[in-house]
Amino acid sequence: MTRAAPSADAVAAETVLELRDLVTEIRSVRGLVRPVDGVSLRVRAGEVVGLVGESGSGKSMTAFSVMRLFPTKAARLVSGEVRLRGRDLTPLRQEEMRTVRGREVGMIFQDPASYLNPVLTVGRQLEQQLQAHAMGRGAEARIAELLQDVGLSPEFARRYPHELSGGQAQRVGIASALACRPALVIADEPTTALDVTIQAQVLRLMARLQREQGVAMLLITHDLGVVAEVCDHVYVMYAGHIVEEGPVERLFAAPQHPYTQGLLSGVLDLIEPKPIEVAIRGSVPDLAHPPEGCRFHPRCPHVMDVCRTRVPPLFDLGDARAACWLHDPEVAP
Ligand SMILES: Nc1ncnc2c1ncn2[C@@H]1O[C@H](COP(=O)(O)OP(=O)(O)OP(=O)(O)O)[C@@H](O)[C@H]1O
Ligand code: SF4
Numbered sequence: 001m002t003r004a005a006p007s008a009d010a011v012a013a014e015t016v017l018e019l020r021d022l023v024t025e026i027r028s029v030r031g032l033v034r035p036v037d038g039v040s041l042r043v044r045a046g047e048v049v050g051l052v053g054e055s056g057s058g059k060s061m062t063a064f065s066v067m068r069l070f071p072t073k074a075a076r077l078v079s080g081e082v083r084l085r086g087r088d089l090t091p092l093r094q095e096e097m098r099t100v101r102g103r104e105v106g107m108i109f110q111d112p113a114s115y116l117n118p119v120l121t122v123g124r125q126l127e128q129q130l131q132a133h134a135m136g137r138g139a140e141a142r143i144a145e146l147l148q149d150v151g152l153s154p155e156f157a158r159r160y161p162h163e164l165s166g167g168q169a170q171r172v173g174i175a176s177a178l179a180c181r182p183a184l185v186i187a188d189e190p191t192t193a194l195d196v197t198i199q200a201q202v203l204r205l206m207a208r209l210q211r212e213q214g215v216a217m218l219l220i221t222h223d224l225g226v227v228a229e230v231c232d233h234v235y236v237m238y239a240g241h242i243v244e245e246g247p248v249e250r251l252f253a254a255p256q257h258p259y260t261q262g263l264l265s266g267v268l269d270l271i272e273p274k275p276i277e278v279a280i281r282g283s284v285p286d287l288a289h290p291p292e293g294c295r296f297h298p299r300c301p302h303v304m305d306v307c308r309t310r311v312p313p314l315f316d317l318g319d320a321r322a323a324c325w326l327h328d329p330e331v332a333p
């Protein structure tokens with residue numbers, strides 16, 4: 001029996017996060033930079049969505065744009081929508097955003113030490129977070145449960161951040177992100193700062209909790225091995241644009257954008273995965289002066305005349321999409 005295609009309403013209902021044509025700008029001495037320049041993406045319930053791309057491509061700025069929590073005052077959301085379970089967050093005031101952060105969206109960052117308060121015990125920090133979102137009742141039991149979920153004994157509640165190893169601190173970070181049972185977790189390079197031996201443990205822990213709790217996850221990473229292991233769907237970002245998206249198996253088996261092809265061939269040549277930025281010749285363009293047309297054209301082995309002047313749209317390729325003129329039957333050679 002064939003299953004009917006889901007209706008538009010069903011798709012909307014199961015969408016946890018949807019970015020629509022998001023644009024974020026940073027004022028800098030070199031001029032206006034748009035690290036997020038028309039980004040659209042979707043994370044469905046229970047799904048792990050990967051966001052990959054070289055250093056400087058705008059992955060973290062995309063995450064910051066969702067939370068409206070920028071590393072610099074010079075950054076601001078210019079246009080587009082951030083829909084969380086159908087509700088656009090962009091008109092919300094900062095106080096209202098505070099209730100979204102932590103409560104509806106949990107965040108896991110690269111460096112857990114940077115967001116753990118050094119003068120508070122682990123237990124006190126988790127308690128404060130639960131209280132901030134009116135979930136403080138029965139906090140002690142909940143904290144013990146959270147610590148157990150991330151593989152730490154209840155005794156860790158009494159420890160201070162400096163008494164934790166990097167892996168333990170990140171486990172606390174994960175407990176904190178999941179504390180209020182958010183619908184979505186955004187994890188930005190959650191294992192990069194950890195020892196290689198610990199990375200796999202922490203990643204498996206995240207993947208297990210994500211599955212058990214059915215939380216949707218946007219996972220930002222350099223590591224394509226991580227993407228292959230835990231993601232269902234992948235978006236590839238280049239110089240502020242999404243250049244390809246698709247189900248993980250398809251993206252790895254048949255990448256449709258020359259940039260993705262470069263990433264994969266560079267990485268697959270090696271036994272040890274290497275950072276994306278050394279896998280493709282040249283480097284990410286200066287976003288203050290991005291190349292005309294397709295931003296990848298100065299580095300692309302398939303560049304055509306049209307690529308130098310016209311920005312390619314995302315072409316539909318069944319269940320995947322790629323922003324490359326090679327997929328336009330009227331343009332491709
Ligand atoms: N604090 C900042 N001040 C000014 N510009 C910034 C700042 N942070 C980021 N940018 C600009 O935004 C662009 C995208 O940065 P972002 O941190 O999102 O990249 P990324 O893809 O997360 O890279 P990485 O993989 O290194 O984390 C940078 O290339 C830079 O032009
Ligand atoms: S649009 Fe042109 S330059 Fe850009 S990736 Fe495709 S072929 Fe290469």
Ligand SMILES: [Mg+2]
Pocket residue numbers: 059060061188
């Ligand atoms: Mg980043």
